[in-house]
Amino acid sequence: MLITNLLLRRTVAFGVDCAILFVLLGPITFAVHRRLNPGAEAGPELYRALLLGFSLPAWTYFVLSDCSQRGATLGKRLMHIRVRTLKRSSPSLLRAITRSSAKLAPWELVHISAFALSSGAGQLAPVQIVGLSFANFLWLSYFASAILSRGGSEPA
Numbered sequence: 001m002l003i004t005n006l007l008l009r010r011t012v013a014f015g016v017d018c019a020i021l022f023v024l025l026g027p028i029t030f031a032v033h034r035r036l037n038p039g040a041e042a043g044p045e046l047y048r049a050l051l052l053g054f055s056l057p058a059w060t061y062f063v064l065s066d067c068s069q070r071g072a073t074l075g076k077r078l079m080h081i082r083v084r085t086l087k088r089s090s091p092s093l094l095r096a097i098t099r100s101s102a103k104l105a106p107w108e109l110v111h112i113s114a115f116a117l118s119s120g121a122g123q124l125a126p127v128q129i130v131g132l133s134f135a136n137f138l139w140l141s142y143f144a145s146a147i148l149s150r151g152g153s154e155p156a
Contacts, residue, residue: 007146009079014103016075021058029053047115055108059100067096103142109135 033049065073071082071090083099085091091099113131124132 007143009081010146013073013075013079013081016078017062017073020074021054021061025054025057028057043118044116047111047118050111050115055104055111058107059104062100062104063093063096066099067091067093102145106135106138106142109138 029049030053032053033046036049036052037045062073065071065076066083067090069090070077071084076082083091083096085095109131113128113135117125117128117131119125
């Protein structure tokens with residue numbers, strides 16, 4: 001029961017953070033896309049806009065929030081979760097980057113597979129299918145890790 005509660009809290013926290021990011025960064029990404037690639041609707045052009053308008057700001061948000069004094073994003077704060085080392089201190093910048101990489105790698109792999117590798121033909125190439133499948137595997141690995149670490153977080 002404790003594992004389920006911790007996993008649920010982590011999942012809700014991540015969902016809240018993603019919702020906040022989509023609301024704030026969606027319009028920015030749209031504007032970046034229109035500025036860089038007028039008329040382009042898919043493919044590598046859309047990936048560039050996603051990278052600049054969404055991914056880089058999102059990664060910055062997660063990394064800086066996790067290594068901050070509070071050790072939490074807005075979603076984690078809402079769910080009373082904070083990131084701490086075994087010595088109860090905030091993680092280093094390198095550790096926060098590593099944590100965010102594990103969490104956001106599937107997200108980036110979907111962007112790369114769906115957009116950067118797209119030929120625009122409307123059909124997925126085998127390399128895109130492999131990338132999207134691997135992204136799903138990474139998501140499952142993330143949840144398995146959360147379960148095995150008993151949530152890996154403690155209440156704030």
